[in-house]
Amino acid sequence: MLIQPTAEPFSAPARPDLTDGRKIGVLVSHGFTGSPASMRPWAEALAARGFAVELPLLPGHGTRWQDLNKVGWREWYAALSASFDKLRADNDAVAVCGLSLGGALVLRLAADRPDEVAGVVVVNPAVNTTRIDVKALPVLRFLVRAFPAIANDIKKEGVDEYAYPKTPLKAAYSMMWHGWKPLRADLAKITSPILFFKSVDDHVVDETSLAIIKKSVSSRQFTERSLAESYHVATLDNDAETIFTESAEFIARVTA
Template sequence: MSTASSIVPGAEPYSTEGGRTGVLLSHGFTGSPASMVPWGRALAAHGHTVRVPLLPGHGTTWQQMNTTRWQDWYDALEHELLDLRTQCDHVVVGGLSMGGALALRLAALHPEAVDAVVVVNPALAMGDPKLKVLPLLKWVVPSIPAIGGDIAKPGQDEVAYPRTPLKALHSMVRLWSDIIPRLGEVTTPLLFFRAPQDHVVDGQTIELVRSRVGSRVAEFVELHDSYHVATIDHDAELIERRSAEFIAEHVSRDG
């Protein structure tokens, strides 16, 4: 994990104590908690206990991230989930982009610990042809231009890396092949937010989830005024309000 002294300002993790329903939120690939903290604070205002961790290799340098793999990111989230479960009667997991993919894996592997899943523009597949050459390209160049910062609203910053580390990116692509066969094991209530004008993740993921997820309750909401990092974009309030309602509807209320 990153040490506190090495964390880029604005990328710090967020944690707050609340009631007996916990919410674990994960940022995306090369991003940071900055993209999730406003959402986390909004859910905390409803009385929930909230955790927004900083994933290994993030919030420091892209070079450091290139030494981490998807197993490191998942293990950190799994640790947070199991710890949160010891404090709370119910736990909701959510995530943006890669964080959404990790949240779905948590729900598949820990159905006894996850009571609902909320994802925003999750990434499980992309049609970019450059991804096919990653196994070789990652040994030739260490990084390519950044994929972060796809936000329509002016003045917003997810505190993402200025470069995309390719060894880490290739690992994320490998993560997809692990999760897709597990989608049928996701049976908890699912709330899926999708921005059609997302410039990072295309529409393949939503089609995969629609056709394969095992959840009997699966709600899909379009975000018409946001790009990829919708959690801090024009539709942030919609995400915050609808996710709070979804938790109240499908997860036991704090008492």
């Protein structure tokens, strides 16, 4: 049961009259402990351009933080894959977009299905961390249920992403060990064009993720954009309009 109305998934049909007669789909994924609330403005902006959009609620999110400890990478990826399959069935081409964990998940899709992902847009994606305490997660997850929240890293005042007040450790372990580690090994399988947005000041994801992704993927087109006025949740921050506009132009180009 959802406890935040803003956590509702978002779905919009294609409007080929706005996209040169072609039906273009876009899959959008939110981040760890967050919900569609952090991505809805972006999803709505893409829908207004005529793209079919699917923004699912990842399992364990949008309810209580305790629920997130009951699921993990496999369930999140399955939910995202189902939304991607829906878009593939209904549209001529599909691009994928993700924030943080959502970025890692759509990169996983691009690695697994390179011939089906027309383009990838990521905002502060996480595939690695230098935090020392993470090394203890294999044991710590059985002793401690959660750490303090990593939510609302937003520079713009008065904005709330409605994320969980705590970071569930079993879920974090699943993300980092079952998700990130295999993904890093498979990044070379990604050939889709990539548009990478990176906040200059990000207090959640460190610089190592960008470096690893940039040197590992096989994409011939890799465009990096720096966001000077936003923190981690840049999709709700001062540079949000830049993300919305440039991602729409990128998607139109790679699906043309």
